[in-house]
Amino acid sequence: MGIRFEYHGDKDKTGKAWRGDFFTVGDAGYLDEDGFLFLCDRKSDMIISGGVNIYPAEIECEMVMHPKIADVAVFGIPHEEWGEEVKAVVELKAGETPSDELANDIRAFCSERIAKFKMPRTIDFIDKLPREANGKLIKRKLRDPYWEGKERAI
Secondary structure, three states, X not given: OOXXXXXXXXXXXXXXXXXXXXXXXXXXXXXOOOOOXXXXXXXXXXXXXXXXXXXXXXXXXXXXXXXXXXXXXXXXXXXXXXXXXXXXXXXXXXOOOOOHHHHHHHHHHHHOOOOHHHOOOEEEEEOOOOEXXXXXXXXXXXXXXXXXXXXXXX
């Protein structure tokens, strides 16, 4: 069969990614009536709030259109009643200053573009989002502190 992909130092994750001779990274998507494949997000990044699947990539694509946002990460954090809630961490463009007023402005901007249940409940500001040398966002560095000491019920 040739070379088999595996996650470095994570045999369990590698084993879960193989389906027979096929490897999956956990992308979630759908086929339309014409047979076109649309990728929504990674299943591991999906937020489940009150039994509803929420794709962070969709929210990030809308939020980054705000004129004061340089970069954004959206992920789920624990919520007692709903399982998870939507959290956004925003890197502002140079010269912009974080404030409650700006967070409210961003929420108003989002309310015109995404459904209410997808709206970030809270927005944090950060100087620079953590990225690998290749530019890939290291979302776990942002998400993990919120889940520390908690079991993911979802």
